[in-house]
Amino acid sequence: MSAEIRLVEVGPRDGLQNESAQVPTEAKIAFVDQLSAAGLEEIEVSSFVAPGWIPQLEDAEAVFAGITRRPGVRYTALVPNQRGLARALAARVDGIAVFTAASETFARKNINATIAESIERFRPVLADSPVPVRGYVSTAFHCPFEGRIAPEAVLRVTLALLELGCREISLGDTIGKATTDDVERLLDVVLPRCPADRLALHLHDTFANAVANAVAGADRGIRVFDGSTGGIGGCPYAPGAPGNVATEALVHAFAGRTGVDRKALAAAARTIRPFLTRGGAGSAPTGRSPS
Amino acid sequence: MSAEIRLVEVGPRDGLQNESAQVPTEAKIAFVDQLSAAGLEEIEVSSFVAPGWIPQLEDAEAVFAGITRRPGVRYTALVPNQRGLARALAARVDGIAVFTAASETFARKNINATIAESIERFRPVLADSPVPVRGYVSTAFHCPFEGRIAPEAVLRVTLALLELGCREISLGDTIGKATTDDVERLLDVVLPRCPADRLALHLHDTFANAVANAVAGADRGIRVFDGSTGGIGGCPYAPGAPGNVATEALVHAFAGRTGVDRKALAAAARTIRPFLTRGGAGSAPTGRSPS
Numbered sequence: 001m002s003a004e005i006r007l008v009e010v011g012p013r014d015g016l017q018n019e020s021a022q023v024p025t026e027a028k029i030a031f032v033d034q035l036s037a038a039g040l041e042e043i044e045v046s047s048f049v050a051p052g053w054i055p056q057l058e059d060a061e062a063v064f065a066g067i068t069r070r071p072g073v074r075y076t077a078l079v080p081n082q083r084g085l086a087r088a089l090a091a092r093v094d095g096i097a098v099f100t101a102a103s104e105t106f107a108r109k110n111i112n113a114t115i116a117e118s119i120e121r122f123r124p125v126l127a128d129s130p131v132p133v134r135g136y137v138s139t140a141f142h143c144p145f146e147g148r149i150a151p152e153a154v155l156r157v158t159l160a161l162l163e164l165g166c167r168e169i170s171l172g173d174t175i176g177k178a179t180t181d182d183v184e185r186l187l188d189v190v191l192p193r194c195p196a197d198r199l200a201l202h203l204h205d206t207f208a209n210a211v212a213n214a215v216a217g218a219d220r221g222i223r224v225f226d227g228s229t230g231g232i233g234g235c236p237y238a239p240g241a242p243g244n245v246a247t248e249a250l251v252h253a254f255a256g257r258t259g260v261d262r263k264a265l266a267a268a269a270r271t272i273r274p275f276l277t278r279g280g281a282g283s284a285p286t287g288r289s290p291s
Numbered sequence: 292m293s294a295e296i297r298l299v300e301v302g303p304r305d306g307l308q309n310e311s312a313q314v315p316t317e318a319k320i321a322f323v324d325q326l327s328a329a330g331l332e333e334i335e336v337s338s339f340v341a342p343g344w345i346p347q348l349e350d351a352e353a354v355f356a357g358i359t360r361r362p363g364v365r366y367t368a369l370v371p372n373q374r375g376l377a378r379a380l381a382a383r384v385d386g387i388a389v390f391t392a393a394s395e396t397f398a399r400k401n402i403n404a405t406i407a408e409s410i411e412r413f414r415p416v417l418a419d420s421p422v423p424v425r426g427y428v429s430t431a432f433h434c435p436f437e438g439r440i441a442p443e444a445v446l447r448v449t450l451a452l453l454e455l456g457c458r459e460i461s462l463g464d465t466i467g468k469a470t471t472d473d474v475e476r477l478l479d480v481v482l483p484r485c486p487a488d489r490l491a492l493h494l495h496d497t498f499a500n501a502v503a504n505a506v507a508g509a510d511r512g513i514r515v516f517d518g519s520t521g522g523i524g525g526c527p528y529a530p531g532a533p534g535n536v537a538t539e540a541l542v543h544a545f546a547g548r549t550g551v552d553r554k555a556l557a558a559a560a561r562t563i564r565p566f567l568t569r570g571g572a573g574s575a576p577t578g579r580s581p582s
Binding site for chain 1: 468470471472496498499500501502503505506507536537539540543544545546
């Protein structure tokens with residue numbers, strides 16, 4: 001049986017980026033290899049941003065060079081611009097991702113650009129990319145600065161990114177505040193204009209609602225969900241709170257439909273966790289991956 | 292607007308019972324008073340079991356004597372037998388609860404009786420009780436010893452408890468392993484024989500699925516959910532993992548439908564948490580109630 005639900009693992013990139021710990025390159029490589037062995041078919045391995053931006057991920061090249069590529073698994077990276085793309089391609093990525101937001105304030109604070117400017121920046125990246133491009137739309141439900149975001153604003157960014165050539169758009173509940181009602185309201189607006197198979201949900205578990213939101217999304221036809229094994233990364237807006245939903249939780253919620261081995265993910269989480277004990281939000285035992 | 296979803300707070304009883312810390316009576320009283328002030332209308336305050344059984348709750352009389360009774364709020368207690376009932380009534384409870392399981396092995400290990408014996412024990416309690424009685428059915432989905440529990444077994448216990456005179460039956464996902472599919476499968480069997488307004492769901496968040504399961508239950512017409520403010524209590528079967536779903540998470544998930552103030556609950560959780568730092572599973576910041 002082919003996996004009905006596709007999970008995109010973002011722990012090595014989005015998770016580690018939000019941990020204060022500097023994880024040794026070897027530990028990251030081992031983590032990625034454990035994740036692919038667990039049955040995940042898409043892993044966002046790292047980020048090719050300018051030096052100094054994200055110190056936790058500055059070994060992106062070394063990580064890509066060290067991993068054992070498992071056939072059928074796509075290893076991807078976040079890329080902010082053409083220089084990042086060139087580095088990513090040299091590292092033999094199978095796909096890249098670009099990143100903007102549905103909230104102007106969030107975009108300005110996080111990527112130092114208006115939403116429109118960010119999309120213009122991506123244009124040459126998309127034009128040059130020989131590999132599939134994923135577009136992240138952050139703050140697709142709530143913004144920590146602006147509050148509730150109108151579904152129509154999310155739709156506009158989504159359509160702009162699709163037009164630019166993004167293969168898939170991942171809608172992010174950046175502060176984890178969405179309820180299932182919010183998910184339904186957003187999809188009511190987006191799905192009539194954008195096929196479900198071009199969308200993913202990137203859910204945070206800050207308020208313990210991520211799995212419920214994923215199930216609500218799946219009920220409406222969404223088939224791709226992002227997760228961070230072990231729930232690593234935490235939430236920058238609520239120290240100690242969960243950030244990205246744990247991939248294990250999604251595997252459990254979509255029992256038998258993901259093709260991923262939950263216990264193998266839990267083992268991977270146990271392996272990486274000791275490296276996160278220097279104060280990262282995910283370093284505390286959050287209980288998201290009981291063995 | 293009347294509250295469409297009713298939350299039953301079990302933190303002071305089920306939560307504290309699973310914490311290793313001995314919380315001072317005054318702190319419990321303050322906790323219960325904060326919970327009622329937050330808008331909760333039913334609070335399971337303590338347990339009247341024989342001395343030595345649950346040392347954490349041996350001050351049940353003192354807690355009931357100390358709380359400020361808010362009009363419209365029902366203060367209840369767990370009661371295993373007629374002696375417990377007499378003590379509970381002397382403490383002026385507004386309701387009691389009895390406790391059995393859907394798994395024979397779990398019943399034997401936890402209450403030292405077969406399911407049938409436990410129900411026979413409750414018969415005189417129900418006959419004597421002048422206050423409404425709630426029946427808990429533990430391991431309604433999975434048992435830590437027997438594995439998956441047949442919905443028909445849950446139905447049998449539920450009907451037996453209703454026949455005995457229980458006003459409401461709370462079906463417990465004791466190890467938090469249920470998925471939304473499990474919830475639907477169980478309700479498919481139970482609802483045709485038992486009206487939705489006689490049922491509650493008592494969900495654990497061990498695998499981060501509790502809120503999703505609550506939403507799935509609400510979709511089928513269930514209106515009553517148990518929660519533990521701050522997620523206190525943890526899980527006896529997975530140290531460090533969440534146990535009872537945090538009441539705050541349910542308030543968030545059922546936004547505007549519970550009549551409960553989530554921030555006031557979070558404040559209550561922050562007040563009780565320092566008393567749990569002697570090693571209880573809930574003492575670690577689980578992030579279930581970010582402020």
